[in-house]
Amino acid sequence: MRVLFVVSYPVGQAASQRYRVEQWLPVLEERGVTYTLAPFWSQSAWAVLYKPNHYWQKIVGLVSGFTSRLLLLFKLPLYDFIFIHREATPVGLPWFEWLAAKAFRKKIIFDFDDAIWLPNTTSENNWAAKLKWHHKTGSICRWSHKISSGNGYLRNYALKYNPEVVLLPSVLDTENHYNEQKKQHTQEVVIGWIGSHSTVPYLQLLEPVLQRLEQQYKFKLYVIADKAPQLQLKSLEFKVWQKETEVQELLQFNIGLMPLPETEWAKGKCAFKALQYMALGIPAVVSGVGANVQAVVHGTSGYICTTEQEWYKHLETLFLNPEMRSSMGGAGQAWVRQHYSLQAHRQTFLSLFSL
Structure with a gap:
């Protein structure tokens, strides 16, 4: 053939x-x-x-x-x-x-x-x-x-x-590529996002939530993309995406983000960012739009959010609980291996x- x-x-x-x-x-x-x-x-x-x-x-x-x-x-x-x-x-x-x-x-x-x-x-x-x-x-x-x-x-x-x-x-190839698990007991908590120039604007949906979180806690917002986001956040650290270091950069995250707007285009998205996070033992906090609803098991491998208040509550919960991040990360990794590998x-x- x-x-x-x-x-x-x-x-x-x-x-x-x-x-x-x-x-x-x-x-x-x-x-x-x-x-x-x-x-x-x-x-x-x-x-x-x-x-x-x-x-x-x-x-x-x-x-x-x-x-x-x-x-x-x-x-x-x-x-x-x-x-x-x-x-x-x-x-x-x-x-x-x-x-x-x-x-x-x-x-x-x-x-x-x-x-x-x-x-x-x-x-x-x-x-x-x-x-x-x-x-x-x-x-x-x-x-x-x-x-x-x-x-x-x-x-x-x-x-x-x-x-x-x-x-x-x-x-994802969970045997040969996405085969490591994030160690969640770290001195610094990193909330992360990965994407491209086309999806970078979606991060603006979370700017008020992250600004509010910054007022209460110290963390790093780690963004990996080919274009820097325009966000008024003191926690922001931008990294240029590179194929060779993608997995190791993702392993810096303690929590992964996937915000989406409620649009027909966004409904066509395949929840890939969330899958990348979960495959590496990182809890995913996502918008309740499109394939995200099927990809993330709410309360088990991450959280599905529909309001700013839900985003804040779930991010704060994960920020304060490394044991929960670890258990959710393990559950997410098993879920991806079974259903999305x-x-x-x-x-x-x-x-x-x-x-």
């Missing part, structure tokens, strides 16, 4: 692609499957993609990406499956997907982990947002052999267009490649 993975970014750079595509590749290798990864963006284009200005480099990168997709069409006959993560091209019509499915008669596996049929404009992608063709998601679902959706909300959307939908959450969903992933 030969599989072509049509992805957006260079290998090892984007969390969604790393955890929904790249970490599964050894599983295919064990089965004797050969594969090719075909990113849209080059390494040089990716380096400036979410930075201000650099317009010429972005245009060159966009043209180069479309050229590579055109050339890739001639290689489609070599493959048994075409696995498309999110989209083949970042802007415009789904011409590549249509040609692959209709002209070349290839079996498409379509994977998505966000509500990508909805507009989600940020300051970093505003330049391209006007060229997006968001409603192409439904068409790609119709043309696909099978669909891999990251949570139930996304699955329900895909089922409107195609019955062949598999619910495959974003999972690569090992637990191995057969689900392989089922995508059945005829």
Whole structure:
């Protein structure tokens, strides 16, 4: 069997692609499957993609990406499956997907982990947002052999267009990568968050809660991302995300945060931050939105919050109780291993490649 993975970014750079595509590749290798990864963006284009200005480099990168997709069409006959993560091209019509499915008669596996049929404009992608063709998601679902959706909300959307939908959450390799447990008896309590430029603004939802907490207690707010948050907090410490140190940086946390707004876009989120925390024995305190409600067992592996008062109460409780943090951390780690690990969903992933 030969599989072509049509992805957006260079290998090892984007969390969604790393955890929904790249970490599964050894599983295919064990089965004797050969594969090719075909990113849209080059390494040089990716380096400036979410930075201000650099317009010429972005245009060159966009043209180069479309050229590579055109050339890739001639290689489609070599493959048994075409696995498309999110989209083949970042802007415009789904011409590549249509040609692959209709002209070349290839079996498409379509994977998505966000509500990508909805507009989600940020300051970093505003330049391209006007060229997006968001409603192409439904068409790609119709043309696909099978669909891999990251949570139930996304699955329900895909089922409107195609019955062949598999619910495959974003999972973690708990045997080889996320296999350590946070020691909770520490001199300093660290409340942490990990994410990217697109989700950094969500931290502002907690700014009043954290400011109030700062008035009573001394702690560190540890933020790991590719962009610093704009928060008026004296406890804030920002760290630039690096793949090589991601797990060790997360192990600095005593408590993990995942705030989300009550929006349709946020309902498509796959609770991945919360899963990262829990996999390392860190209690997760999250908004009661979307997949968070299924991922976090309230009162056992963390807390689900709907009001500022609940956020404050649960953060204070965990701050003051290292034994509770430790027991919740252990429960969360066991929960992730059972329900959200690569090992637990191995057969689900392989089922995508059945005829």
